[in-house]
Amino acid sequence: MKREAFANIGFLAFFALTLALLNSCTDHNSSLSSGEPSPVDSDIEGFAFVKASGRSALLGTNLNSARKSDTPQMEAYFTYDFYIGEHEVTCGEYHALRKEAGAKCDGIYGNKSPITNVTFYDAVLYANAKSKSENLDTVYTYTSASFDASGSCDNLTGLIFHETVKGYRLPTEAEWVYVASKGWDPEKGWNSVNSDYTFHDVATSPANPLGVYDMAGNVLEWVNDWMTYFQKEAVTNFVGGADEGSLGERVVKGGSYRNEPLAITLYNRGDVYTVTGSSKGDYLGFRLALGEIPNASWLDENGSVKESVVKSQIAIFEMKHLTGTFESKLVFRNDISSNLSFIDFGSGVISVVEIDNTEKAYHPDISPDGKRVAYSTSIEGLGGVSSVYVRNLDATGSDLVKLDVENAAIPRWKLLENGDTAIVYVTSSANNKDDEAFAATSTWQVPFNNGKFGKPKKLFDGAYHGGVSATKQLAVSGARLLRARVAPSGKTVLNGIDTVWYGGEQACNVSLANDGSDRTAFLDFGGKTGAEFVGQSYRTHERLLIADAKGKLIQSVAAPKGYTFDHTEWVLGGSNYVVATLANASGAHQKIVLINLSDSTVTTLAEGDELWHPCLWHSKNLYNSKELDTDSAGVYYLSSAYYSALELRVKMQRFWENRDEITAVALGSSRTMFALHDKDVESHHLLNMAYSAGQITGMGYLFVNYVLNHLKNLKVLVLELSPDFLWYDGFSTWINIIYNKVPGFKYDENHNFWVDGLPEHFVDAVKVTPRPETALQHPYTLEDFLLPDATWGYPVLLRDSTEAEFDSPVYKENFECFKYVIKIARQKGLKVVVTILPQNPAYAETGSFGVYGPRRSIAKDVIDSIKAMDVIFFDEYKFGAHDYTDEMAYNVDHLSTSGAKQYTHRLDSLLSTLKK
Structure with a gap:
């Protein structure tokens, strides 16, 4: 049989070979201690019902010869039951629901052959199509899809897996291993010894005790999980990596007709070549599963349990078009874990990286070069002792440095005229309603170069944590009152006059623009002044307000229906954007959004449980060239391409x-x-x-x-x-x-x-x-x-x-x-x-x-x-x-x-x- 050439010829051949094939399943049930399979029945045609609740699977291995991503061995418990396909999805089944798809089943590829040459995204679209055909909710949502020349889906932007929805989906790695471990015997599957180096019709090798076919051999199978390292401690209801990590690798299981039996192991999670969502080959197919997953557990790329999973909701090029550059980074506080997290959009792979902190982290601010982040241990509106830290904006948050002063809060980076960097901070983040208390606070500036703080210098009285303008004409502060320090004619803000804007009404989340316009963004509490400007009444934080350099309102942007704004900040880099969180009716900060002041559009950047204090930085375009289309020039890598x-x-x-x-x-x-x-x-x-x-x-x-x-x-x-x-x-x-x-x-x-x-x-x-x-x-x-x-x-x-x-x-x-x-x-x-x-x-x-x-x-x-x-x-x-x-x-x-x-x-x- 002539086979199509592999679509993923690559670079690393790694074979986890061992003569001792380990049993990778543990049943916590005395009646199953002798190795009897778990009880099953099936009321869905083509699917086996798997009673996994109270049992577990052993994922990975402790063999020294295994690659690192297959280790260490980790026990995965189940608190739920599920259905799994008795066989791999066939050509006939696939094209009955996805007639537009690129993979072909004509000629030598019969309707009972496993569908191959399909990407992970093709499998997702098929699962959704099957759910719709049976009037079930779709497990996967996405914002847009792209397809290659053959018709295969090579990317689903904004893809989210809704694990609590009952619909068709790919099985998790834990589910797959649990089922496959029953009667595991690669010798009996289609492998390189008996297959004549081609796949065979499904269910033509012996079924395992659960009535499930071809889990060892025939074709390699997509599972639902993002690749991540395992941890030594057991997890419950494991669903893989929290996101695509640094490369966007997916887990595949089971080996194929081209592998020798000894190379087909329960613990192997990859292929000869790197597998991403857009990979495909004539030896790679999939089967489906069905069932909700309660209280799912994710691991981050380093193998640590994620307390809160954050999903990016914007594509690389969409972000580039908004900011004008590939180089942009978003950092924010995950209030569930109390850690800072960030997304480096310039990496080409949108992954949310969480920095494991040892102290509280609020109000992060990214350095002018995009390489460091400063933050404080106190929050706007609350007093008390606070410290300012700086660390590298990387996965480990390396080179942590503390500002050695008695009290410092809400840091903001500043680029000095000589090219050096400094940080402006305040001595208190308490609310500024009381005049006397506010006058007792102060604003300071401290140099920061070569990873070290210099000597702090007091700028003026008053905690103007909303920012000091690059024009040296204005400083602002929020948290109860919108205070401003305005430079008199011919003077700088160092000799400024303190005043209160916005009619003395309540305001917060104040941020001064960094583009030289001296505009101020802030939120209010549905006050009279704002309502008169907008022309209608509104709820607390329902409107983003913009004031000019004299405190006069010049613009208002409404929050999306059902949400209010919080934690508003101007985007760093001199653009006409504000970044903010969206809170729902219950007050949960579920989204980070980008507000375009040019047209008042609001674009979602990320979603999660409690996302606080976003800061978005992008590099300034240091060159202008009419000859170059920067969407294409020098773009030799995208995550949709092979590694x-x-x-x-x-x-x-x-x-x-x-x-x-x-x-x-x-x-x-x-x-x-x-x-x-x-x-x-x-x-x-x-x-x-x-x-x-x-x-x-x-x-x-x-x-x-x-x-x-x-x-x-x-x-x-x-x-x-x-x-x-x-x-x-x-x-x-x-x-x-x-x-x-x-x-x-x-x-x-x-x-x-x-x-x-x-x-x-x-x-x-x-x-x-x-x-x-x-x-x-x-x-x-x-x-x-x-x-x-x-x-x-x-x-x-x-x-x-x-x-x-x-x-x-x-x-x-x-x-x-x-x-x-x-x-x-x-x-x-x-x-x-x-x-x-x-x-x-x-x-x-x-x-x-x-x-x-x-x-x-x-x-x-x-x-x-x-x-x-x-x-x-x-x-x-x-x-x-x-x-x-x-x-x-x-x-x-x-x-x-x-x-x-x-x-x-x-x-x-x-x-x-x-x-x-």
Whole structure:
């Protein structure tokens, strides 16, 4: 059977192999202690009813050989029962409800075959469609959907999983493991030993004691969970990660027809390649579940239980269009946990990160460079002792520093004329209604540079915590009265006159604009002055009010129906926006919103239980270029693309920044990416542009359109030869993954790859485009691309080696492209080094060249053909007869840090001879 090429060819092959398959389920019921299955019945056709309440499943493992995201073993208890599909959703079932979907079931794919080549989002849409078809509420809601060229859904913006709704959904990992553990036996499922490397009709392998089929093998299955680390302590009603984390990885379970039985384990949570919501492959499908999940438990990316789950409700590009830049950050107080949380919209993945504090945190304010956050331990309107802290705005809240003064509250960053930063704070956050008490407070300024506070300096009397203007003409304060300190003509606010605005009526949440307009935003209590300005009466905090530099009302914005505003603050960065929380009729602060003063629109940014004191920062656009569309220019990564796009995002920035110095470049797959540490190459200024899924189509595209056009001092091209990748087509491994899902490459193409020169600020635009800094399952950094030392492991085969034949149109196209790159490079006078990267030496004992084939005889013919060309051959594999030891490997076909050191040194030695 001819199979479609995988849509997620990637970089990391990791196989958790063990001869001892652990029982991953524990039943807390004496009648089940002998291993008998839990009682089931079914009143829904095609579904088994699972009585899980009072029982538990063991997720993950404590095996040292397992990858970190599969550890430690964690017990997950259930307080509810649920239904689960007896088999994977079939082609016939899928297209009966989603006729518009991209996956095909015609020809050799019959109606009883499992539906494959579907994304997580496709599965979600199918679940919703099935719920609607049976007049049930939908479990998933979202604000918008996008689709790729094949019709598959590659993103659902604002996706929320409503776990307490009874409707069709994907099973949680805990549910899936609980059911699969009953009679777990991968030997009896469809696997690489018996499947002929293809999936089979559902329910054609034996059912488990619950009457459920194909949980081990046939096709890998989507489950509902975001990927997260486990914790050692047990959890109840576990539903996975709280959000997409730093990369947006999803959990998949069960192995497939292409895996050996020993590689199909209950604890494995991933695939050979990184799995995100937009991933798909001809070995990946899903089944459904049904039932409410009460009192669900989420874990954050670090494996800690989330007391309160916050969901972002805005897409990356929508936020960029509002603020004018990709670089924006939202920080707020989660009042349930008392911790600060933040969203870095510039990372390209919208994840809510909670900083575990050791003290109360109120009124956060982001530094002008967006890297730090200042906050106080007291809240507006309440007196008492308060302290001001500053810490880095990162996942750990590192470099915590306390201002060493007796009392400090409600800090606000200030950029001084000399470029240094300072913090303005007040000595009390108590209400300001009493004149005498207010006069006894004061406003101070303290320098903050290089992570340290300087010496505080008093500015003036009165706690003007609403802000001091950049024009030095105005300071404001709220909490009962709207007080202002106004500079007299020719003077500054230091010599200002204290006054009370808004007719002495009650006001709070006062914030002074930072754009030089000296406007003041505040909330009131439905006072007479506000009602007269608006033209009608309104409730407390139902209107955001804006006053000009003299205290005169100039604008009002109504809160959305059913809500009131609270915690209003001007957006940092000089824009015409105010950020605020929305409180419902019960006073719960459920949303953070962005208020556009230009048109009075209100956009939801995040939702949760109690979200307080939001602060939104965005970078100022330091350049203006009519030549650049910053929605596209340099955007080489988006979360909807495969992870290799992030690697290329890093490589492309280095390419543009160093294009005039680079003398050697390497192109290839993850094998080259991890084996060649370009920073250690001394003979040349070498850029390693290899990336996961680096098949020849992408390699050729980068070489012809970027390398040749812009690396004017290039002397050497290092080209990876991986015979197995010559049988993977360019659509699946380049065009469909990167070219069609990120706009940067198409934008460059539409501008002839800038052969006539880069427009001004192009490199500046590249630097600020989305780039997540961390990746959950990947044990390397985006700075060095080095893997930890492990072992070669077992020489598993993930593709039938007999499939690779020379008459394949895919092979012929790839081989001609490979030859063309060599030909053009030699015509340009470049030295061409063709390299073969080491794989597990144990493949010498098989009939396969490596993990994906081809037959060794086929590979030899390919290699001999390339050797006959005008190239310098650098073979470090030698059909397994190499000296890369076990500790030099990370897995079957990737070198570890130790292996990379040896490979890089040897290649560098070769390159040094070429210079002579």
